[in-house]
Amino acid sequence: MTKLQPKLTSGPGAMAKALGITRLHNAMSLVADDVWIEDQGVIIPEDNIVSAPRVGVDYAGEDALKPWRFYIADNMFVSKKVKSK
Numbered sequence: 787m788t789k790l791q792p793k794l795t796s797g798p799g800a801m802a803k804a805l806g807i808t809r810l811h812n813a814m815s816l817v818a819d820d821v822w823i824e825d826q827g828v829i830i831p832e833d834n835i836v837s838a839p840r841v842g843v844d845y846a847g848e849d850a851l852k853p854w855r856f857y858i859a860d861n862m863f864v865s866k867k868v869k870s871k
Contacts, residue, residue: 795863834859 794804802808807821814821837853844850857864 792862830858 793800795801811821816823836857836859838855838857839851839853840846840855
């Protein structure tokens with residue numbers, strides 16, 4: 787994407803596309819120089835982190851209800867907000 791848009795994080799595919807990640811990156815090491823995860827020292831207060839069930843994984847049975855989706859409360863880039871518990 788050339789412009790910051792709320793759709794940026796509407797799902798893993800959109801996020802990968804925005805970051806320029808393709809299938810050519812499959813199995814690449816995250817500790818090498820090609821792709822990496824960078825810590826920029828941003829600290830999110832724990833009470834601002836929402837844990838909710840993932841969206842669109844009904845096929846996962848009872849695991850679909852597990853709170854394995856995390857996002858920052860009131861973040862405009864969250865595709866579907868779920869009330870936190």
